[in-house]
Amino acid sequence: MPELNLTSAPAHLRHGSNIGQPLTRRDGVLKVKGQATYAADNHPPGMLFAVMAVASISRGHVTSLDVAAARRHPGVVDVMTSDHKPRLAIDPEIKTNPFVFRMEVLQSNEVRYANQPIAVVIAETLEAATEGAALLAPRYETLPALVGLDAGDSFVPPVVGVGNPTENHRGDVEAGLASAEKRIDAVYETPPQYHNAMEPHAIVAAWDGDNLSVDMPTQGLMLSLARIAELFGIAHDKIHIRSPFLGGGFGSKGLMAGPPVLGIMAAKLVGRPVKLVLRREQMYGPVGHRAPTRQRLRIGTDGDGRLTALDHHARTVSSTFDDFYEPAADASHTLYAAPAIRTSHDAVRVSTGTPLFMRAPGEATGSIALESAIDEMAWACGIDPLAFRLKNYAEVEPITGKPFSSKALRACYEQGAARFGWAKRPLQPRQMRDDAGLLVGWGMGTATFPALMFQAEARAVLRRDGSGAMEIGAHDMGQGAWTALAQIAADELGLDIDRVEFKAGSSDLPDAGIAGGSAHTATAGAAIHSAGAAVIAKLADLATSDERSPLFGAGNAGVIARDGRLIRRDDESRGESYAEILARAGVAEVEARGTGAPNPAAMEEYAMHAHGAVFAEVKVDPELGQVRVTRMVGAFAAGRIVNPRMVQSQLFGGMIWGLSFALHEEAITDRRTGRIMNANLGEYHIPVNADVPPLDVITVEEHDPHVNALGIKGVGEIGVTGSAGAVANAVWHATGVRVRRFPIRIEELLTQP
Amino acid sequence: MKQFDYVRPATVAEAVAAAAQPGAVYLAAGTNLLDLMKGGVSRPDRLVDVTHLDGLDRIERLADGGVRIGVLVSNADLAHDADFAKSYPAVAEALLSGASAQLRNAATVGGNLLQRTRCAYFYDTASRCNKREAGSGCDARDGENRTHAVLGWSENCIATHPSDFCVPLVALDAIVEIEGRNGRREIALDELHRLPGDTPERETAFEPGDLVVAVRLPAAARGFAARARYLKVRDRTSYAFAVVSAAAALRIENGKIAEARLALGGVAAKPWRARAAEDVLRNVAPTVDAFQEAARRALADAKPSGDNAFKIELARRIVVRALSLAVAGTPARIPALPASPFASTSGAIHA
Structure with missing residues (x-):
């Protein structure tokens, strides 16, 4: 575990669980100096x-591989193929639980998608292994590829996302549409997208007898550990996974994929530690992606511009061998108060790796279509898009009728619009130009993401030297868990953050659940909260039951933990330090565990979501069609903000992702072969610095007593939603051209100037 | 990776001898070649590293008023040479619109000329490509070809030359100095790159061992300094190849165009000099009508090679805009977003 230098802060500050201090990343200096050890930085002795x-x-x-040629290459130690590999304890095709996805670990010679692993060459050097792999010169028996949203017969999947119903409705949509004064009926398409974390998937695996040591970036330490255990038939306590830092995950490192399993198999085969790192293009296949969608939205309004019906249907794809369905239409469940709502999905199977969660899965794809459609509906009604959204503001969750646990969206609209200057927006498109003659457009979108909670456990320790420790197998994907969770730990232990040893990122620590669903700070934070409270309670028992303590007999009045001391709640002049209590009791430390978990009763009663409003300005060359976003303002209400600096960065990142969704990202798939033709960071476009405008993030005050003990809703994904639609709507407002196939391309805007 | 020999010759003559062997290629900064080798697209037996040869990294002003650019001058050094940028502003603007700052710091003049197409099917060794493997076929022709050629292509190859730098160079009659097995010779840059025809694998007029040692701009090229621009439309604001680009340079005398230069990028297997368009601009007033006629002439022979018909109309509009920008006069400073339609947007700080 790397040594983390702690940030000094005045002792009176609460760090995170209460008001939230904008500490800089505690691991920042390590990263800047190249001293943060990522998985691929490990080189155990003898590693291949x-x-x-x-x-x-x-x-x-695959009909043949020239294994002999690869083996002959100097430095090649072994070639793992479907005929020559260690046995697994279970068939990797068996889904033992919904979070297990089928993977290709050389179990057969079948090819189900391009870039599927078909062999692994193990060598003394990376260069030798690379050339060995090239020398395999595979031959194939090729079947016609299944490509695109119209490949084969469509079907209705049993569930979408993670167990969401495929269809959902409230009220009579057809009647609502029939009675509507105005209607729109529009089809939007979104392309396949790939996570493209800066750090590729990587593993360093070393066996010592039955013991397995793994360095691997993962968003789910215990899920990965359980999957490895079942695949290799070894006990959980024989496996140690270290994942102190991830260079981005975005969902693609949430579940165990095939390639790291191949790394573990390779290490077993050769009896030496093995490192396996994916090349960039190899990440376009076996490690998940965002599926393409085609979404039809039918919306009706009455004469006042109030929604009468909202029908959202999404077509998506899954692989030929497993099931994940982008729940795009579900985006229409929560935002707009239509008396009749229907959402539905269908799918086709294509020759692709199985799609998976990618930052705001379903929410992002659904949001750009829904926000575009709402914009189209507002225009059809002749109403300003913000006024239209306010007119159809949902006071209760439309699809369920449940009240919201909290919802400061109105404040987001107000504060965002004010900061942006939305009131000056002309209703008509193509009205604004800058001094250089470029078309200027303003668009907006509503952001929303569910406030989720998973299960986690933490262990808290208070030591005789006055320090504390908090242990939790949490994951820092770059979002700042090392800092934000340590802030919560410091508050819960009543210690300055410099006095808390915060341990995370390792499978020998208590299970922190999965870092996904924007729920990690809430989930791990809740566990830390309860572990901290439990250890303070133990310490208080020691003191209040000891007649030598100034706190003796304070049991009923209670004590407060503050700055390394327990003090009487009813008389703050009486108290003593943790060190004194432990010394007198003759113990080195006290420890306690605590858990964090969703509250089923609250979930039954309330709809829980974060919200936001995003406003974007774009400029478009009227003749040449090139687009540039020049300004974005996002106002978000996401409950308690633990660390405002890191939350701002998360929201910036999400907004840039939304810009990317609207204008740039697309995996270009050859329609004949199903191969992705831009599987590299040069041609798979994401925004570069020059594409990213000045961004303005407002975090709107919001207190939510229901979501969890700390009132945290999560900010990891919401920034993507709303933003993509805001940019798309701004392009329409600039040009008068409504583009419904994303990303928006130059050629769509080459209209007559 | 495939094993290869690496040699570092001391003289140009040694370099030419070493590179004339089958399977040998020159290595300069490697910003393109090393990617090709990592992807298995290029599998040379021998790299001849020319980066240590003396005398190839200078920008020389010639007595006749021209300039001679050593082949190892980096893109960044050339673009930031104040005198060069002032004399050949469209060339500097084109250089600064290419790649990223890091790549421009490394990439050389010679490498830029000789970089390979970015056609995805050329890079994908599982696809058929007549450039990569003569006679194997062209998977781009019916493939994903939105950005492919609209001029000068053949059924055998629809790839484009990706350079920005070459576009104003070819407009300004740049000359390439070559050292070969039979000594020194020179050819017009316009004759360096070949159109694909039936032999797309033959991309240049080079013979084995030929080494570009310098690129020369003639004295006349300076005459356009007051009205010379490069304009590049791309799918993102920076770090993207041109969808279509154009270099336009004008000499105006007595309110009329005395001489026009026009070249297009991203449209063909070579930087595309539009001489027919130049001809219609001679001795006419610099009006939008005249520019539109020039645009029509420039694209008269264009035809889509796939899903790219839009590039023809886009190219016409870029020609009109580039000429309009040129007639308005070269700006005193290269814009912060060089060659971009957003060059005039205030507050831009990134290239």
């Missing part, structure tokens, strides 16, 4: 390098 050979077809079978 493994390189995957991947399929260049997307459907068929």
Whole structure:
């Protein structure tokens, strides 16, 4: 575990659980100096390098591999193939639980998608392994690839997302549409997108007898550990996974994928530690992606511009061999107060790796379509898009009728619009130009993301030297868990953050659940909260039951933990330090565990969501069609903000992702072969610095007593939603051209000037 | 990776001899070649590193008023040479619109000329590509070809040359000095790159061992300094190849165009000099009508090679805009967003 230098802060500050201090990243200096150890930075003695050979077809079978040629190459130690590999304890095709996805670990010669691993070459050097993989020169029996949203017969999947109903409705949509004064009926398409974390998937695996040591970036330490245990038939306590830092995950490192399993198999095969790192193009296949969608929205309004019906249907794809369905239409459940809502999904199977969660799965794809459609509906009604949204503001969750646990969206609209200057927006499109003659457009979108909670456990310790420790197998993907969770730990232990040893990122620590669903700070924070309270209670018992303590007999009055001391709640002049209590009791330390989990009663009673409003300005060259976003303002209400600096960064990142969704990102798939033709960071466009405008984030005050003990809603994904639609709507407002196929391309805007 | 020999010759003559062997290629900064090698697209037996050769990294003003640019001058050094940028502003603007700051610091003049197409099917060794493997076929022709050629392509190849730098160079009659097995010779840059025809694998007029040692701009090229621009439309604001670009340079005398230069980028397997368009601009007033006629002439032979018909109309509009920008006069400073339609947007600080 790396040594983290702690930030000094005045002792009177609460760090995170209460008002929230904008501490800088405690791991920042390590990262800037290149001293943060990512998985691929590990080089145990005797380590070999493994390189995957991947399929260049997307459907068929491998008929031959020139293993002999690869083996002859100097430095090659072994070549792992479907005929030559360690046995797994269970069939990797068996889904033992919904969070297990089928993976390709050389169990057969079948090819189900391009870039599927078909062999692993293990060598003394990376170069030798790379050339060995090239020398395999695979031959194939190729079957026609299944490509695109119209490949084959569509079907209605049993569930979408993680167990969401495929169809949902409230009220009579057809009647609502029939009675509507105005209607829109529009189809939007979103492309396949890939996570493209800066750090590729990587593993360093070392076996010592039955014991397995793994360095691997993961968003779910215990899920990964359980999957490894079942695949290799070893006990959980034989496995140690270290994942102190991730160079981004975005969902693609949430579940165990095939390639890291291949790394563990390779290490077993050769009896030496093995490192396997994916090449960038190999990340376009076996580690998940965001599925493409085609979404039809039918919306009706009465004569006042009030919604009468909202119908949202999404077509998506899954792989030919497993099931994940982008729950795009579910975005229409929560935002707009239509008396009749219907959402539905269908799908086709294509020759692709199985799609997976990618930052705001369903919410992002659904949001750009819904926010575009709402914009179109507002225009059809001749109403300002913000006024239209306020007119249809949902006071209760439309699809369920439940009250919201908290919802400061109105304040988001107000504060965001004021900061942006929205009131000056002309209703008509193509009305504004800058001094250079560029078209200027303003658009907005509403952001929303569910406030989720998973299960986690933490262990808290108070020591005789006056220090404390908090242990939790939490994950820092770059979002700042090392800092924000340590802030909560400091507050819960009543210690300055410099006095708390915060341990995370390792599977030998208590299970922190998965870092996904924007729920990690809430989940891990809740566990830390309860562990901290429990250890303070133990310490208080020691003191209040000891007649030598100034706190003796304070049991009923209670004590407060503050700055390393317990003090009487009813008389703050009486108290003593943790060190004194432990010394007198003759114990080195006290420890306690605590858990964090969702509250089913609250979930039954309330709809729980974070909200936001995003406003964007774009400029478009009227003749040449090139687009640039020039300004974005996002106002978000996401409950308690633990660390405002890191929350701002998360929201910036989400807004940039939304800009990227609207204007840039697309995996270009060859329609004949199903191969992705831009599987590299040069041609798979994401925004570069020059594409990112000045961003303004407002965090709106919001107190939520129901979501969890700390009132945290999560900010990891919401920034993507709303933003993509805001940019798309701004392009329409600038040009008068409504583009419904994303990303928006130059050619769509080459209208007559 | 495939094993290869690496040699570092001491003289140009040694370099030419070493590179004339089959399977040998020159290595300069490697910003393109090393990617090609990592992807298995290029599998040379021998790299001839020319980066240590003396005398190839200078920008020389010639007595006749021209300039001679050593082949190892970096893109950044050339673009930031104040005298060069002032004399050939469209060339500097094109250089600064290419790649990223890091790449421009490394990439060389010679490498820029000789970089390979970015056609995805050329880079994908599982696809058929007549450039990569003569006679194997072209998977781009019916593939994902939104950004491919609209001029000068053949059924055998629809790839484009990706350089920005070459576009104003070819407009300004740049000359390439080559050292070969039979000594020194020079050719017009316009004759360096070949159109694909039936032999797309032959991309240049080079013979084995040929080494570009310098690029020369003739004295006349300076005559356009007051009205010379490069304009590049791309799918994002920076770090993207041109969808279509154009270099336009004008000499105006007595209110009429005395001489026009026009070249297009991103439209063909070579930087595309539009001489027919230049001809219609001679001795006419610099009006939008005249520019539109020039645009029509420039794209008269254009035809889509796939899902890219929009590039023809876009190219016409870029020609009109580039000429309009040129007639308005070269700005005193290269914009913060060089060659971008957003060059005039205030507050831009990134290239």
